[in-house]
Amino acid sequence: xxxxxxxxxxxxxxxxxxxxxxxxxxxxxxxxxxxxxxxxxxxxxxxxxxxxxxxxxxxxxxxxxxxxxxxxxxxxxxxxxxxxxxxxxxxxxxxxxxxxxxxxxxxxxxxxxxxxxxxxxxxxxxxxxxxxxxxxxxxxxxxxxxxxxxxxxxxxxxxxxxxxxxxxxxxxxxxxxxxxxxxxxxxxxxxxxxxxxxxxxxxxxxxxxxxxxxxxxxxxxxxxxxxxxxxxxxxxxxxxxxxxxxxxxxxxxxxxxxxxxxxxxxxxxxxxxxxxxxxxxxxxxxxxxxxxxxxxxxxxxxxxxxxxxxxxxxxxxxxxxxxxxxxxxxxxxxxxxxxxxxxxxxxxxxxxxxxxxxxxxxxxxxxxxxxxxxxxxxxxxxxxxxxxxxxxxxxxxxxxxxxxxxxxxxxxxxxxxxxxxxxxxxxxxxxxxxxxxxxxxxxxxxxxxxxxxxxxxxxxxxxxxxxxxxxxxxxxxxxxxxxxxxxxxxxxxxxxxxxxxxxxxxxxxxxxxxxxxxxxxxxxxxxxxxxxxxxxxxxxxxxxxxxxx
Numbered sequence: 001x002x003x004x005x006x007x008x009x010x011x012x013x014x015x016x017x018x019x020x021x022x023x024x025x026x027x028x029x030x031x032x033x034x035x036x037x038x039x040x041x042x043x044x045x046x047x048x049x050x051x052x053x054x055x056x057x058x059x060x061x062x063x064x065x066x067x068x069x070x071x072x073x074x075x076x077x078x079x080x081x082x083x084x085x086x087x088x089x090x091x092x093x094x095x096x097x098x099x100x101x102x103x104x105x106x107x108x109x110x111x112x113x114x115x116x117x118x119x120x121x122x123x124x125x126x127x128x129x130x131x132x133x134x135x136x137x138x139x140x141x142x143x144x145x146x147x148x149x150x151x152x153x154x155x156x157x158x159x160x161x162x163x164x165x166x167x168x169x170x171x172x173x174x175x176x177x178x179x180x181x182x183x184x185x186x187x188x189x190x191x192x193x194x195x196x197x198x199x200x201x202x203x204x205x206x207x208x209x210x211x212x213x214x215x216x217x218x219x220x221x222x223x224x225x226x227x228x229x230x231x232x233x234x235x236x237x238x239x240x241x242x243x244x245x246x247x248x249x250x251x252x253x254x255x256x257x258x259x260x261x262x263x264x265x266x267x268x269x270x271x272x273x274x275x276x277x278x279x280x281x282x283x284x285x286x287x288x289x290x291x292x293x294x295x296x297x298x299x300x301x302x303x304x305x306x307x308x309x310x311x312x313x314x315x316x317x318x319x320x321x322x323x324x325x326x327x328x329x330x331x332x333x334x335x336x337x338x339x340x341x342x343x344x345x346x347x348x349x350x351x352x353x354x355x356x357x358x359x360x361x362x363x364x365x366x367x368x369x370x371x372x373x374x375x376x377x378x379x380x381x382x383x384x385x386x387x388x389x390x391x392x393x394x395x396x397x398x399x400x401x402x403x404x405x406x407x408x409x410x411x412x413x414x415x416x417x418x419x420x421x422x423x424x425x426x427x428x429x430x431x432x433x434x435x436x437x438x439x440x441x442x443x444x445x446x447x448x449x450x451x452x453x454x455x456x457x458x459x460x461x462x463x464x465x466x467x468x469x470x471x472x473x474x475x476x477x478x479x480x481x482x483x484x485x486x487x488x489x490x491x492x493x494x495x496x497x498x499x500x501x502x503x504x505x506x507x508x509x510x511x512x513x514x515x516x517x518x519x520x521x522x523x524x525x526x527x528x529x530x531x532x533x534x535x536x537x538x539x540x541x542x543x544x545x546x547x548x549x
Contacts, residue, residue: 069469069472070472072468072524073524075468075472075475075524076521076524076525078475078479079475079517079520079521079524080125080127080521082475082478082479082483082489082517082520083118083121083122083125083127083130083513083517083521084127084130085483085487085488085489086487086488086489086508086512086513086517087118087122087127087130087133087134087513088130088487089102089484089486089487089488089489089508090107090114090115090487090488090508090513091130091133092487093105093106093107093487093488094106094107094114095107095112095115095133095137096110096112097109097110097112098110098111098112098113098114098510099113099114099507099508099509099510100114100487100488100508101506101507101508102484102486102487102488102489102490102506102507102508103484103490103504103505103506104506105486105487108147109146109147109150110146110147111141111143111146111161112137112138112140112141113160113161113510114508114510114513115133115134115137115138116138116141116160116161116164116165116510117160117161117164117510117511117513117514117540118134118164118510118513118514119131119134119135119138119164119168120164120167120168120171120514120518120542120543121513121514121517121518121521121541122134123168123171123172124171124518124521124522124530124543125521135174135176138165138168138177138180139176139177139180141180143161143180143183143184143187143205144183144187144205145205145206146205146206148206150205151202151203151204152202152203152204152205153201153202154188154191154199154200154201154202154203154223154227155201155220155222155223155226155227157184157188158188158226158227158230158231159226159227159230159288159538159539159540159542160510160511160514160540161181161184162181162184162185162188162230162231162234163229163230163538163539163540163542163544164514164540164542165177165178165180165181165184166178166181166230166233166234166237166542166544167538167542167543167544169181169237170543170544170545171543178237178238181234181237182234182238182240185231185234185243187203187205188203189242189243189246190203191203192246192249192250194217194271194272195272195273196253196271196272196273196274197246197249197250197253198219198224198250198253198254198269198271198274199219199223199224199227199246199250199271200217200219200271201216201218201219201220201223201271217270217271217272218268218269218270218271219268219269219270219271220267220268220269220285220286221254221265221266221267221268221269221285221286221289222267222284222285222286222287222288222289223285224250224251224253224254224269224271224289225250225251225254225288225289225292226288226289226291226292226539227247227250228244228247228248228251228292228296229292229295229296229299229536229538229544230247230538231243231244231246231247232244232247232248232296232299232300233299233544253274254269254289255310256274257269257274257276258275258276259276260344261280261317261321261338261344262313262317263310263313263314263315263316263317263318264280264314264317264318264321264338265280265286265289266278266279266280266340267279267280267281267284267285267286268285268340277340278340279337279338279339279340279347280321280322280337280338280340280344281337281338281349281354282318282322282335282337282354282357283335283337283349283350283351283353283354283399284351284353287353287354287356287539288539290311290314290315290360291356291360291539292307292539293307293308293310293311293314294307294308294311294360294363294364294367294368295536295537295538297311298363298367298536298546299536299544299546299547300547301546301547301548301549302367303547303549308368311364311368312368312370315361315364315373318335319376321338321346322335322336322337322338322346323335323376324336324346324348324402324404326383326402326403326437326438327402327403327404327405327408327437328437332379332382332383332386332402333376333379333380333382333383334348334350334354334380334383334402335350335354335357335380336348336349336350336402337349346404346406348401348402348403348404348438349399349400349401349402349441350383350399350400350401350402350438351398351399352384352387352396352397352398352399352446352448352450352451353448353450354450355380355384355450355451355454356450356453356454357377357380357454358377358378358380358381358384358454358457358458359377359450359453359454359455359456359457359458360377360454360457361373361374361376361377361380362374362377362454362457362458362461362462363457363461363532365377365461366461366532374461374462377454377458377461378458378462380454381454381455381458381467384396384450384451384454385451385455385470385474387400388451388473388474388477389473391495391496392495392496392497392498393445393477393480393481393492393495393496393497393498394473394474394476394477394480394481395445395474395477395478395481395482395492395495396445396451396495397440397441397442397443397444397445397495397496398442398443398444398445398446398448399440399441399442400438400439400440400441401417401418401438401439401441402437402438403417403437403438403439404417418439418441440495440496443493443494443495443496443497444491444492444493444494444495444505445481445482445491445492445495446491446492446509447478447482447489447491447508447509447511447512447516448511448516449511449512449515449516449519449541451474452471452474452475452516452519452520452523453515453519453537453541455467455468455470455471455474455519455523456471456519456520456522456523457532459471459523459527460527460531460532461532467523468523468524471520471523471524475520478516481498481500481503481504482504484504488508489508489512490504490505490506490507490508491504491505491507491508491509492504492505493505511540511541514540514541514542515540515541518541519541530543533546534546
């Protein structure tokens with residue numbers, strides 16, 4: 001669930017951020033009508049119950065024919081081979097840099113982020129040679145300096161680097177990794193030097209002791225709310241409480257911010273004065289804040305009950321305000337957003353990033369005894385998978401716009417709805433059929449992990465092997481369209497275009513190795529391997545041990 005690349009602000013990241021603040025003029029803040037909610041009794045929405053068998057049937061409808069599929073062990077081995085291919089490309093062409101540019105066979109910046117982010121994946125997969133290479137690389141990083149002119153993302157540095165180093169330390173008991181996590185944590189504490197205690201989005205590492213404030217003090221809900229797991233655990237491991245104190249102060253500040261929708265917050269915040277603005281979204285710039293409400297509660301052994309209560313309040317607000325059915329005779333359940341304009345109208349924007357929600361809902365259902373949330377998770381998972389299967393490549397677009405009943409009633413055409421958010425109508429990206437109606441507003445596939453993450457969680461919660469089959473179908477599409485022969489994998493510009501040469505782009509984000517391939521591996525592994533009862537994964541898929549009473 002990423003808003004940014006690690007140091008550099010990539011074109012893909014810029015597109016994601018732009019999508020997060022799209023402002024449609026249609027919709028309503030009011031609770032959707034019963035026909036807008038996919039199989040959910042409107043009288044029980046937000047209570048964790050009341051889903052009809054219609055949502056269950058959606059999963060059965062798409063069961064894969066299993067007789068032609070490889071064994072689970074063969075699928076797992078194929079994912080291991082993919083990890084070796086991704087790592088070999090990075091190590092051969094970009095080992096001194098953050099990320100591999102797979103088409104030009106080079107890298108950029110000097111914190112070796114792919115090694116830091118993916119070393120626990122190499123360890124989990126048992127790749128000893130590659131792990132040794134990564135360990136040597138990671139322990140050589142000097143976090144006190146970076147390339148001239150770069151501003152370092154507080155959010156990405158926390159979830160990828162601090163989280164990754166803590167995780168691999170816990171898995172191996174190698175103190176060298178903890179020392180590196182503490183070195184970086186000390187640097188990132190400078191981001192909290194703001195009037196509100198909310199961290200700045202970026203800091204200048206090369207001038208760390210200078211005033212960090214800039215003219216742009218805007219940050220996001222995800223930026224400031226996705227650090228409590230990492231800094232709580234870093235404080236526990238080092239007995240240095242400043243990390244947890246700063247993170248908790250920022251988190252408590254969020255809870256006091258102004259909101260028109262109790263339980264949810266606008267995705268943009270000014271770190272200087274705490275004012276909020278922008279849409280209410282479960283996607284980019286907001287997603288992992290809500291994720292950490294549940295996961296922090298679980299990581300701390302279910303002792304911090306205020307986070308559980310905040311999570312439930314947030315989920316009920318989602319269900320009541322932005323959970324909708326698509327149009328058509330066989331609707332798809334999706335999570336949209338509320339406009340950042342004064343009217344806060346509903347917008348049918350659904351992002352790949354939001355596909356972490358099926359896994360989150362399922363985990364919450366399991367841990368909080370909310371069976372209705374599992375039914376919602378099943379239906380949302382169905383939608384996320386269908387966005388893959390309804391393209392020419394079997395890869396999912398980054399974001400789509402679902403048509404709404406309000407638009408139809410007002411005579412607003414899809415072309416006009418797209419124009420309202422600054423997107424040109426393209427018939428090639430439009431999907432009109434009996435199942436749903438939506439238009440891809442960003443046709444790129446960015447090697448994102450959210451869907452395979454949710455598949456892994458749904459499989460482990462339900463024991464339904466259809467999720468393993470869906471994951472295999474997605475993995476095959478990744479192999480066919482994004483694999484670069486000389487090493488690595490490339491993001492894909494247009495999932496409706498089967499011309500690989502025309503669509504592959506020169507980027508392999510570190511989260512592809514850290515998250516997507518790790519979750520695929522665990523999807524095909526026994527449920528006892530890194531069990532959900534023993535580990536909770538941070539938003540970058542780094543496993544943290546759950547505290548036992």
